[in-house]
Amino acid sequence: MQMVAGGALAEEGAPASRAERVVNLDTLVVTGVAPVASLTWVTDPRLPRQPVPASDGADYLKTVPGFATLRSGGTNGDPVLRGQFGSRLNLLAGDGALMGACPSRMDNAMSYVSPETYDRLTIVKGPQTVLWGGGASAGTVRFEREIPYFDQPGLRLDGSLLAGSHGRNDQVLNAAAGNPRAYARLTASRSEADDYRDGGGARVPSAWEKWNADAAIGWTPDPDTVLEASLGGGDGEARYAGRGMDGAQFERTSYGLRFEKKAIGGALDGIAANVYYNDVDHVMDNYTLRDPDPAGMMPMPMASNVAHRTTGGRVALEWRGEGWDLTTGVDARRSRHAQRSAMGRGQYLAQPWSVDARFRQVGAFAELHWHLAGRRHLIGGLRVDRAEAEDLRRTSGGMMPMPNPSFGQVRSETLPSAFVRFEQDAAGKPLRWYAGIGHTQRMPDYWELFSPNRGPDGAANAFAGLRPERTTQLDVGLRYAGKRVDAWVSAYAGRMQDYIAFDYMDAMTGATTRARNADADIRGGEAGVEWRVAEHWKLGGTLAYSWGELADAGQALPQMPPLESRLSASFDNKRWSAGALLRLVAAQDRVSPSLGNVVGRDLGPSGGFAVFSLNAGYRLSDHLRLAAGIDNLFDRDYSEHLNLAGNSAFGYPADPVRIHEPGRTAWVKLNASF
Template sequence: MRSKLLYLGVAAVLAQLASGAAWAANGAEAPAEERVVNLDTLVVVGVAPVASLTWVTDPRLPRQPVPASDGADYLKTVPGFATLRSGGTNGDPVLRGQFGSRLNLLAGDGALMGACPSRMDNAMSYVSPETYDRLTIVKGPQTVLWGGGASAGTVRFEREIPYFDEAGLRLDGSVMFASHGRNDQVLNALAGSPEFYGRLTANRSESGDYEDGAGRRVPSAWDKWNADAAFGWTPDPDTVLEASVGAGDGQARYAGRGMDGSQFDRTTYGLRFEKKGMEGRLREIAANAYYNDVDHVMDNYTLRNPDPNGMMPMATASNVAHRTSGGRVALGFGGEHWELTAGVDARSSRHARRSAQGRGQYLAQPWMVDARFRQAGAFAELHWHLDARNHVIAGARIDRAEAEDRRASTAGMMPMPNPTLGQTRSETLPSVFARFEQDIDGKPLRWYAGVGHTQRMPDYWELFSPNRGPDGAANAFAGVQPERTTQLDIGMRYAGKRVDAWVSAYAGRMTDYIAFDYMTGPMGASTRARNADANIRGGEAGVEWRAAEHWKLGGTVAWSWGELADTGQALPQMPPLEARLNAGFDNGTWSAGALLRAVASQDRVSPSLGNVVGRDLGPSSGFVVFSLNGAYRINDQLRLAAGIDNLFDRDYAEHLNLAGNSAFGYPADPVRIHEPGRTAWVKLSASF
């Protein structure tokens, strides 16, 4: 009954918003005091690049599909991104078919890493997008400023420094209600003076299990919260010293896993210093230090009942923790025709675990540290303006990375002594890129071409999660080698009076690509990590046409492809061809829009290959989903938005997916988890 009332309410809101938009489109003048111009988009349905290979968006704006509950969900609005799904929340982000630490994921310019050996709690699980001011993405190995090894790209969720000309208070917040018991609350409070400021950001998100397009209940409920506070000293508008602290927790049910997440405890501390506007060659100084600690509990009894016929018939829990600390110092230099950023960064992390059978019995077990990692690097990135139209951007960095194996025994049903106990691996890893950009004389057109090379140390999940390593190696820690990627990126962007269009393409060679083989034997399923050379290519394109005043038509398309070089076997976990078409009216006060998402079938699969989360489940079918949205800016302080996702209640599943778990009645043959059916939502945002 509540869902029906919500559908009716949202439909009524959309009808009112559509009638308001039509009234505005017919030329009726709103009262002068309500007329608003040069405002941000009221509802986001897609994102376009702001520069070559760089994307920036405001994650606080309402978006369609329904506002995201985690960082991976929000990234799906950017062409080229997909999410490896396992239920309602906490999917794993994938960019151009690349996964894991090939994506450099930063929150507040600090590394935040999950702890689950199967990535139930990847870094984006601890990010609530609406509590950040800006999302910045650089695709490909085309920057060295934020860490090495990011062959797929770099993602930064950022919070801006607030400056006050005079003492004051700013409040921003939102409430959202949606189908399936979804409700979100967000608060951002700022208070300050020209010399000091304080900031409190908090959110809570809750949802019940959703129903797919066929009316089947999918175990997917979650309940999570985050709170972060920062205190800053601003002796002048160009200087800031800030200290921050944060915490969060939650729980989530997973239709595609043998356990659920009953705890996502996060504790963070940060310190940053920035100085800008300096005279002379040295123009900026930026430094930060951070400490991030996650304490994650997985079990099969808090949010479900143990499956007596499954692999874990008894109540079982696993408690894992990942503590990361580090820092960065960067100096900005400049001259008449150039800007240079140079600096150093470092990071160290410690992973620990404990587990037990019986409800709550893990709490009596001692922690066992199984891995330690350390990294230190130096970097420099130059932007050289050859003249008004021609530009060269280039960078280089060198990293020293170490990994230490602290496991006393191997994991599994029959643990054995660990032959690499106490061993340390060290690697020196260079990264370099160069890109040329040119503005076409007399036209709003820029093209670019760049090549980048990066080397990546195998991460925790590649060294410690597999059951086996390459042939002849004692285990993955002893045998898996660093991954090296060389990639060409080319593209073009046109910014005309009525049409904006862009296209980007890439082609790369991944030497010693880290692959996971999935094998089945007498003792059940197991995984092996090994190296193999791979070829990748693909691209994205988009267009936006301002057909008339306040009206826009647009679309994007993204495609990824990959194969193992020696055999021609398809790389696993490659998202299929995807296109998005949108149409909308937006005059700054009223908006109405439609979004059509079309995804092709995917038959280039490798069921025996995968990643640490899962493997290819076989070919997938294509689908088309249609959604509507509308919004009204009530005044300068209040904004109302509403939408219906999957309007026609389509029953479909994403290609990147986990198989449904038998504890929830799914069959033994792999069945993908299907996506939510028709979903209505309404959101009220306020700013004072």
């Protein structure tokens, strides 16, 4: 387990100081994460986890109750929080927005994130913060890198090596050198795996190879000031059993500049500012990692090249007074999407780029933490965004292109967001309860405006017809942090007005999907407990449930994850550790096969399953830690409910068949820190 220094009931509303960093409590293998504050989760993504350590950001998020992943093979699944997808989940890497480019989200933002190259993962569930962007009705996810301050000249090295079944091998390096005035940092990772075999012994097309590298230099004139410049890049390829094309290129280029000044000494206590540039260049084809399917919809070699460039920045001022903390600021973002494609191997390279969409956003925010008398806290925030989208497609209509009636049009929306939450600590007890209500409005994103073949009835297309989505949600919860027992429970209920739904139409009409607005109701919750039964022994468990339906039709929302529980037991005497994890997933029969999202649709009911895994660890020294595990010990043949149908190019039948998960998988990991 990890926590924020200062106690299990630390106050997340106050600006974080350098002392409030993730503290590693000697955990060797992470099997689950508990909240460190109301609706806030913090963990160290460098620690080994079970199932086998993640190759992408979405996979690592599954450690947190309430998260799931829409699977399509071995890597680059799409993250889901409480049954919500896409830009309802605000995803940030290094405090900058990073967006994929594929119209079907083959390369969602988490595809470009190597979790172990970051120092901290912070999650806020629900619309309960306004600091990091608007429209995040599901929550906010931040992969963060800390400033490597040096009190004296020195060198720090962290790294890991991983080997596992199905040809899995990873290498990670984090290196920093500096003195009290300056530092340099390098983070790099490489991950590779072959096709895996499921519990039934069938080979699943799922191989990948990817790498990432980022470097930064910083100037620290005093312990409370830093100016940092950074650059980074990455690339990779991945086979997808559930898609008609594979990812032949995942190229990323990133630049950043940030400035921080803390402990100023007056009412203005701190300043944080950053600017960033993120550019992804993604190639999809049906010939690099497979052979074209002569009986399929793409019998000839073809490729599509898409790119998404995002630039932006943020300035935040931290104010502190007697009994209150306030953060105010502004942020802005611009993005440009372009594409090109061609038949024939490599022929797309001779085609010119066509910019089909531009987006602009600017926002102002303020978030206050008021420390009331009697161990009471009031946290609230207000945000206003101005968002614009420009349609630059000359044609639309998918397989039957026609002149685009909205070519050159610009949509502008003013989008307010706000929340208020009350928290109270029980007198003399390690207990806190909270209740909060939040409202956020979200501009339809690129995938909702440009991917559907049709828009709402009467609209020229989705760009012209889709309205912004408005979510109002109540969140309540309770946390207890005792000497031997930690327990927590959270619940939510919300109304999503103008929820953006995708109808999957009959292919004979020539239109694959239609995007429209409809009101929806959502509710659910998560709970967890950790019991230290003896000095070195610990038992734990979590439970997560999500539910949703279209309010008027009474139809189940699609792609809702089923009820899930995780039960764990562990032993740790500070030298040796051992653990067991039982993952229990219920059947899901609340489905809507005609509905979906930009990634896919419901494939029908799914069966439940149970997967049992073991892990062990040994601290070789203060600098070396060895961990090993066996996932799916009993070689269970199963598939996740959130899934894509197997593609016919790999021999899957025409009737939708879910992609099955890896069978028995063994892995061993060595972590080093100097």
